[in-house]
Amino acid sequence: MPDSNISFKNKWIPILALLVGMPWGYAQAQTIDSLRTDPIKRDSSYTQYDIGDLFNSIFHPKRKSTNPAKKSAVTIIPNFAYNPSIGAQIGIKAVAGKILGKDPHTLMSIAATSASITTKGIIYFYLNHNVYTPGNKWNLQGSxxxxxxxxxxxxxxxxxxxxxxxxxxxLSNPGRKPYVLHAEYYNFREKIYKQVQPNLFLGAGVSFEIRRKIEDRANTSNALTxxxxxxxxxxxxxxxxxxxGLLFNLQYTTRDNQNRAYKGIYVDAGIRLNQTWMGSSKSAMQITxxxxKYWSLSSSNPEHVIAFWNWGSYLINGALPYLELPGTGRDTYFRSGxxxxxxxxxxxxxxxxxxxxxxPxxxxxxxxxxxxxNIQTANDDLGTALFQEWQPGGGAGLRVLFNKATRTNLCLDYAFGKYGSKGFFLGLTEAF
Structure with a gap:
């Protein structure tokens, strides 16, 4: 019969290793000295430790560490989240990553889906993808x-x-008085890009956004809002x-990973043409x-990164519905601001x-x-022009590595802005 005390200790060793930062699963096969002398191994995901490694170390301490390239690239987790916009959220979420084909230059394809409900009464389902075919000949983005x-x-x-x-x-609401609007929302978006030069893509697509049963339930007297x-x-x-509307885009990317880049750039510039013949309530032309840009600050620890993001949207003519106006958190994945x-x-x-x-x-x-x-500015067609007024925000957070094969992180951030605005933001994958 095995010694129960030894068994107990073995299960706690990986937890202690985790707390001090030791790559326990890898250390069973390689010494710490070899990590110091082999920068390629030290920089690879072999030396990283994710949630899967933690579970294996606790429940299967004798199982050898798995080659991250052969691990499942699918992360399925309970979707716990919180931010001031939605309240507390519970649901289920899956994020998958895979490199298609055998061309070593092919970028990783990413897909995600989630179904959730929040304490503020939001019920949300989405499915999105960003797929690169072998050799990056085509890129399909949609949701x-x-x-x-x-x-x-x-x-x-x-x-x-x-x-x-x-x-x-x-309308300008200088005191930032809060209103609340309830609605049903449906969106289908699909863009197809063709690689015309290495890393350079031309694309086109469509977007349908529908909102129904819009109401301010607190405004029973039908007062002006x-x-x-x-x-x-x-x-x-x-x-x-x-x-x-119709979408036309130009994209250039050299990022080494779509979830969590260490280096490279990503540029996407597009024109959106809302068309009444497609069922749009109004016609409009919009440029986005x-x-x-990502700078890795260390060759031995590439996770030290300075990341910069700029996102803009500019109405050229026509009119956009109020709830579709560009603004805080209105980027593709609702992560800005x-x-x-x-x-x-x-x-x-x-x-x-x-x-x-x-x-790290x-x-x-x-x-x-x-x-x-971060910093943001907007016009209002009421006397304030773009770049005339600015609003700052900022904060800090922690990252927990969920899947090292896809560089998927659980993100926990505390952020604050002006007007007493502040909150805890929890999500899966980096903001940008």
């Missing part, structure tokens, strides 16, 4: 969303009071609308830009930038940290 939403609303613009009528003052004022001003139905709720600031033209420092904390890279700051 499908069905949701019952509860949207915080803080008015139009960047927080500066309008100088016109009472309606304009309510920013949503009602804007909808009436630009001729949108208060109860429902559609924002459907997305630029990301940490420190504020989604659409805290918004306008026909919007500009956002963020700088983040990422660094434990030697096995299981725990990492980040510190970040």
């Amino acid at each position: 499908l969303v069905a949701a019952k939403t509860v949207l915080p609303d803080f008015g139009l613009g960047i927080g500066k009071a309008a100088t016109g009528s009472e309606a304009d003052m309510i 920013p949503y009602n004022i804007y909808s009436d001003k630009y001729g949108f139905n208060r109860d429902h609308y559609q924002s459907n 830009t997305d630029f990301r 940490r420190g504020y709720t989604v659409t805290y600031f918004k306008g026909p033209q919007y500009f956002y930038s963020e700088l983040e420092y990422r660094f 904390i434990t030697r096995n890279k299981f725990i990492s940290g980040v510190a970040f700051g």
Whole structure:
């Protein structure tokens, strides 16, 4: 019979190793000295420790560490999240990553799906993908969303009071009085890119966004609110609308990983043309830009990264529905503007930038940290122009490595902004 005390100790050794940063699973096969002398092994994911390694170390201490390239690239977890926009969230989420084909230059394809419910009454389902075919000849990006939403609303613009009528003052909402809008939301988006030069893609696609049963349940007296004022001003139905259009994009990418890049850049510039013949409530032309740059600060520890992000959206002509205006958290994956709720600031033209420092904390890279700051500006068509007023935000957070094969992190951030805005943000994968 095995000694029960020895068995107990063996199960606690990996936990102690985790706390001091020792790559326990790898250390069973390689010595620490060999890691110091072989930078290739030290830099590889073999030396990293993720949730799967932790579970194996606790429940299967005699099992050998798995080659991360052969591990399952699918992460399935309970989807616990929190941020001031949605409240507390519970559900299930899956993130998958795989390199298609045998071309060593092919970028990793990513897919994710989630179904969840929140304490604020939001029910949300989505499925999205970013797929690169072998050799990166084609790139397919798309998403499908069905949701019952509860949207915080803080008015139009960047927080500066309008100088016109009472309606304009309510619309600009300088005191950031909170309103809440309930609605059903459906979205289908698909873009197909063709590689025309190494790392350079041209793409086109469609986007359909539908909102139904829009209401402010607290506004029983039908008083003026920013949503009602804007909808009436630009001729949108208060109860429902559609924002459907054609997408044309130019993309350039040299990122080494789509989930958590250590180096490279990503650029996507596009034109969106909302068309009434596609069912859109109004026609509009909109230009969007997305630029990301990553600098690794260490060859031996490439996880030390400075990351920069700029996202912008600019209405050229026509009109957009109020809830589809670009603004805080209105990027593709709703991750911008940490420190504020989604659409805290918004306008026909919007500009956002963020700088983040990422660094490992434990030697096995299981725990990492980040510190970040962001700034945003918007116009309001009420007297405040783009770049005239700015609003800052910032914070810090921890990262827990969930899947080293795909560099998938659990992200825990605390962020704050102006007007007393602050909150805890929890999610899977990096903000950008």
